[in-house]
Amino acid sequence: MPAPHILSVFDQDMDRLQAQILSMGGLVEEAIRDAALALETRDDELAARVVEGDKKIDALEEDINTAVVRVLALRSPAAGDLRTVITVMKVAGDLERLGDYAKNLGKRVPILAQAHRVEGAAASIKRLAKSVRLMLKDALDGYARKDLDLVRDVLQRDVEVDQMTNALFREFLTHMMEDPRSITSCMHLLFISKNLERMGDHVTEICEQIIYLETGTRPEARPKGTSTAQVDVPYPGSRT
Amino acid sequence: MPAPHILSVFDQDMDRLQAQILSMGGLVEEAIRDAALALETRDDELAARVVEGDKKIDALEEDINTAVVRVLALRSPAAGDLRTVITVMKVAGDLERLGDYAKNLGKRVPILAQAHRVEGAAASIKRLAKSVRLMLKDALDGYARKDLDLVRDVLQRDVEVDQMTNALFREFLTHMMEDPRSITSCMHLLFISKNLERMGDHVTEICEQIIYLETGTRPEARPKGTSTAQVDVPYPGSRT
Numbered sequence: 503m504p505a506p507h508i509l510s511v512f513d514q515d516m517d518r519l520q521a522q523i524l525s526m527g528g529l530v531e532e533a534i535r536d537a538a539l540a541l542e543t544r545d546d547e548l549a550a551r552v553v554e555g556d557k558k559i560d561a562l563e564e565d566i567n568t569a570v571v572r573v574l575a576l577r578s579p580a581a582g583d584l585r586t587v588i589t590v591m592k593v594a595g596d597l598e599r600l601g602d603y604a605k606n607l608g609k610r611v612p613i614l615a616q617a618h619r620v621e622g623a624a625a626s627i628k629r630l631a632k633s634v635r636l637m638l639k640d641a642l643d644g645y646a647r648k649d650l651d652l653v654r655d656v657l658q659r660d661v662e663v664d665q666m667t668n669a670l671f672r673e674f675l676t677h678m679m680e681d682p683r684s685i686t687s688c689m690h691l692l693f694i695s696k697n698l699e700r701m702g703d704h705v706t707e708i709c710e711q712i713i714y715l716e717t718g719t720r721p722e723a724r725p726k727g728t729s730t731a732q733v734d735v736p737y738p739g740s741r742t
Numbered sequence: 743m744p745a746p747h748i749l750s751v752f753d754q755d756m757d758r759l760q761a762q763i764l765s766m767g768g769l770v771e772e773a774i775r776d777a778a779l780a781l782e783t784r785d786d787e788l789a790a791r792v793v794e795g796d797k798k799i800d801a802l803e804e805d806i807n808t809a810v811v812r813v814l815a816l817r818s819p820a821a822g823d824l825r826t827v828i829t830v831m832k833v834a835g836d837l838e839r840l841g842d843y844a845k846n847l848g849k850r851v852p853i854l855a856q857a858h859r860v861e862g863a864a865a866s867i868k869r870l871a872k873s874v875r876l877m878l879k880d881a882l883d884g885y886a887r888k889d890l891d892l893v894r895d896v897l898q899r900d901v902e903v904d905q906m907t908n909a910l911f912r913e914f915l916t917h918m919m920e921d922p923r924s925i926t927s928c929m930h931l932l933f934i935s936k937n938l939e940r941m942g943d944h945v946t947e948i949c950e951q952i953i954y955l956e957t958g959t960r961p962e963a964r965p966k967g968t969s970t971a972q973v974d975v976p977y978p979g980s981r982t
Contacts (some may be wrong), residue, residue: 571824578818584811588831595835609971617974678918678925683977685918685925690971692929693936731849731930734857737923 513578519569519590520646526562526597527642533559533604534701534705538631541656541694542624547620559601561571566594593645596704596711600638603697603704610690617687620677627691630666630698633659637705645712653709657721663702668728670695673733681716695715696730747927752817759809759830760886766802766837767882771875773799773844774941778871780851780932782864783889789851792844806834829955833885836944836951840878843937843944847871850930857927860917867921867931870906871940873899877945885952893949897961903942908968910935 533552540549570591573579579587637656644653674688674695713721773792780789800967810831819827872880877896884893914928953961 513958567826567828571828574814574828575820575824580815584815588811588814606971609969613972614975618977657887675925675929678929682919682922685915686973686975687975689915689932689973692932693971698935701900729849731846731933732853733926733927733929734853737858737925 512579512583513575515573515577516583516586519566519573522562522566522569523590523593523597524642524646526559526566526594527638529555529559529562530597530604531638531642532599533601533608534631534635534638537604537607537611538628539601540608541614542628544611544615546612546615549608552608556601556605560598561599563594563655567591573594581614585715589711592711593708596708600701600704603701606697607694610694614687614690618681618683620674620687620691623674623687623691626673627694630663630670630695633663633666633696634701634705637663637702638708639713641705641708644709648683648716650713650716651667653712654721655707657709660702660706663699664728667699667730668733671730671733672735675733679735679737684724699730752813752819752823755809755813755817755825756826759806759813762806762809763769763830763833763837764882764886766799766806766834767878768838769795769799769802770837770844771878771882773841773848774871774875774878774950777844777847777851778875780848780870781854782868784851784855786852786855787855792848796841800838803823803834803838807831825955829916829951832951833948836948840941840944843941846937847934853932854927856923857930860914860924860927860931863914863927863931866906866910866913867934869936870910870935871902873903873906874941874945876940876946877942881948881952883947884949890953890956893952894961897946897949900942900946900968903939904934904968907935907939907970908973911970911973912975915973919975919977937956939970 533555536548537552539545540552570587573587574584577583637659640652641656644650644656672693674691677684678688710721713719773795775790776795777792779785781791785831809825811905813827817823877899880892881896884890884896911932914931917924918928953959
């Protein structure tokens with residue numbers, strides 16, 4: 503019986519790929535949490551570990567890509583299996599990008615630790631980071647358990663992340679105007695917020711991939727908060 | 743002779759994919775050029791066309807992904823051919839991202855047209871956008887002609903883009919400190935610069951994919967300019 507044999511080898515390959523995706527996702531969750539914690543506690547060492555740890559995430563993506571190409575070459579999966587394999591590769595790509603953003607946050611920690619302190623900023627960033635991290639956690643749980651309700655719920659939560667980011671943008675811009683000494687700090691905080699918002703977008707992309715994989719159709723256009731590209735905080739008393 | 747027949751069908755598929763990639767790249771080049779031009783001439787209509795035009799770029803990526811999956815399912819390409827197919831999909835992903843960044847630039851044009859004018863900013867952004875656009879053009883030319891020298895040259899040029907971005911960061915931060923009315927404008931300009939720098943990174947990823955495809959080895963770690971994550975412009979007279 504060669505057919506069942508081949509099938510089960512493919513299933514083994516897929517199980518291994520799935521496990522790699524989940525462990526990659528676990529590392530990214532950790533990186534997000536640690537980067538936000540390092541920012542809050544001004545812990546340069548923890549931040550450095552996040553930056554360094556991104557190499558492991560990148561290496562995992564490489565491994566997954568290699569395994570995907572191997573599966574494609576050796577098993578020539580058809581239709582549904584093929585879609586699963588391609589999804590794994592795309593999800594790995596999104597996770598790699600999420601890791602990059604966490605690394606970028608880590609890189610900004612030493613500068614922010616030295617720069618003018620913006621009251622409450624680290625706590626706000628931590629809240630935003632937590633929302634994004636929990637989105638990722640639930641997306642991966644939904645993926646592992648094929649729980650599409652959970653995955654769809656994550657898609658909805660991205661709107662909250664957009665709203666939080668917008669509120670932070672206004673807060674940091676107002677700070678800059680009121681106290682020009684905070685300009686460099688606030689610039690880094692704005693970039694961190696924007697990156698967290700983009701991380702939310704990557705998680706929604708993962709969710710959309712999972713839904714497409716399980717249902718064969720793309721989810722409808724998801725609700726979006728106002729884009730920070732449109733944020734306009736006029737300088738008090740200025741004409742603009 | 744079934745073998746040569748199958749081979750030529752695969753080649754036809756690949757030629758079509760290649761053509762799609764190049765036309766997608768052409769659209770992205772245009773979007774970058776038009777977005778920068780719209781910023782310079784404060785042309786909201788042109789900016790809106792860039793934003794709208796991104797749908798066409800996204801649709802092309804979808805088409806390419808569908809075609810890739812079709813080729814994988816029907817032709818089960820081996821080794822080298824498989825690598826080509828995967829590369830096409832990855833390059834399409836990078837191009838889609840480049841299109842998104844151009845769209846984001848377009849979205850910021852109406853806000854910047856209304857906001858406090860920052861002398862010389864649009865011209866600086868245009869120069870940076872031109873460098874990125876030419877990097878993309880040469881990367882795609884190198885891809886089409888399998889000219890690896892050209893592709894490697896593009897990799898080197900990313901350092902200049904990083905340097906230009908850093909210089910712009912300092913310029914805009916200084917502006918913000920000297921004239922707080924410029925804070926909102928400068929924030930958008932900082933994001934535009936950062937996005938252009940990231941676009942340069944995506945072009946280098948395309949280059950690395952091409953080199954990997956043609957040589958089977960990844961290029962060595964490329965030189966990087968200082969990261970804008972480390973930019974620190976102290977407020978004049980402040981202790982920071």
